[in-house]
Amino acid sequence: MRILGRQTVWAVSVAFTVLASGCSDPLRTEPAANEPLEPRPVEQVAFGTPYMCGEASVNFGVLGERARMAAGGEVFDLKPVASASGARYRAVDGTETGFWSKGERALVTVRGEALPECRAVREPELPFTARGQEPGWMITIDADAIFLNADYGALQLRFPRAAPQAAADGIRYRTAAGGRRLSVWIQPRICADSATGMPHPYQARYELDGKGHPGCGGEPKSLLTGGEWIVETIGAAPVVDQSEATILFMEEGRVAGNASCNRFVGGYQLTGEGLSFSQMGTTMMACEEALSRQEERFLELLQAVFRFEISPERRLVLHAPDGRSITAKR
Numbered sequence: 001m002r003i004l005g006r007q008t009v010w011a012v013s014v015a016f017t018v019l020a021s022g023c024s025d026p027l028r029t030e031p032a033a034n035e036p037l038e039p040r041p042v043e044q045v046a047f048g049t050p051y052m053c054g055e056a057s058v059n060f061g062v063l064g065e066r067a068r069m070a071a072g073g074e075v076f077d078l079k080p081v082a083s084a085s086g087a088r089y090r091a092v093d094g095t096e097t098g099f100w101s102k103g104e105r106a107l108v109t110v111r112g113e114a115l116p117e118c119r120a121v122r123e124p125e126l127p128f129t130a131r132g133q134e135p136g137w138m139i140t141i142d143a144d145a146i147f148l149n150a151d152y153g154a155l156q157l158r159f160p161r162a163a164p165q166a167a168a169d170g171i172r173y174r175t176a177a178g179g180r181r182l183s184v185w186i187q188p189r190i191c192a193d194s195a196t197g198m199p200h201p202y203q204a205r206y207e208l209d210g211k212g213h214p215g216c217g218g219e220p221k222s223l224l225t226g227g228e229w230i231v232e233t234i235g236a237a238p239v240v241d242q243s244e245a246t247i248l249f250m251e252e253g254r255v256a257g258n259a260s261c262n263r264f265v266g267g268y269q270l271t272g273e274g275l276s277f278s279q280m281g282t283t284m285m286a287c288e289e290a291l292s293r294q295e296e297r298f299l300e301l302l303q304a305v306f307r308f309e310i311s312p313e314r315r316l317v318l319h320a321p322d323g324r325s326i327t328a329k330r
């Protein structure tokens with residue numbers, strides 16, 4: 001899938017301007033000397049919400065009957081269309097361009113090309129925790145303060161929580177106390193912990209007096225919960241046509257779904273090291289032979305899972321120690 005450009009739509013007051021950047025590190029505060037960050041103006045979007053769609057940035061806004069979306073260096077006027085769920089809009093110019101809102105997530109198509117699942121750029125739920133390695137650090141943000149624990153605990157500082165600044169590339173906090181300055185960036189992009197490989201929902205970075213360190217933030221569980229996953233492959237094989245193998249992760253550590261024919265229930269455990277399933281049970285309906293074989297492979301592989309990842313296309317990948325995997329989409 002091609003990512004439509006690396007433009008970033010920044011929120012400045014209530015107007016948004018698309019910027020073109022070749023910067024390889026989206027969290028860096030200043031471009032390198034050979035990478036000038038020059039604004040490339042397009043028609044302004046005077047209202048809206050920024051979204052991150054993989055590496056692409058999108059801004060979408062509705063005011064009365066008017067809807068407008070900025071994506072890939074272009075601005076599209078949209079009109080509402082019928083939808084069974086959420087709010088759906090299509091470009092009035094007849095191109096295959098659209099925006100389908102599903103709460104904090106959205107599906108965006110630009111001139112016939114689907115972007116990875118989009119997430120609204122908002123301040124994360126508080127308290128929020130981010131961590132990094134080498135040297136080990138942790139930042140906790142609550143309603144009143146930002147706490148920094150750095151250098152494996154040798155440095156502990158408390159700063160007043162400043163109002164977050166939202167832009168299409170993430171949330172930024174700037175604060176100061178005791179003659180020291182702290183900046184914290186949070187981006188809604190998948191981040192794999194450098195020590196364990198565990199995926200987190202946010203990339204994070206802090207700078208203390210100009211010296212920065214990257215890390216990951218948010219709870220890995222939030223990547224699993226929030227909706228049903230539709231299984232696409234089991235092992236290296238695609239699922240049987242029109243079979244409906246699904247997985248639903250629930251907040252209380254329970255999992256359920258369709259194993260291909262029978263319903264299944266069980267438990268899952270998410271630790272700092274990985275993901276595992278246990279106490280699996282199914283209904284006992286008679287199934288077609290192809291579905292029975294697929295169901296057997298699915299349940300056997302599911303119980304062998306030891307870790308998970310989220311692909312750049314926002315696919316869930318469940319890994320077994322022998323290299324087999326299950327892939328699923330929302």
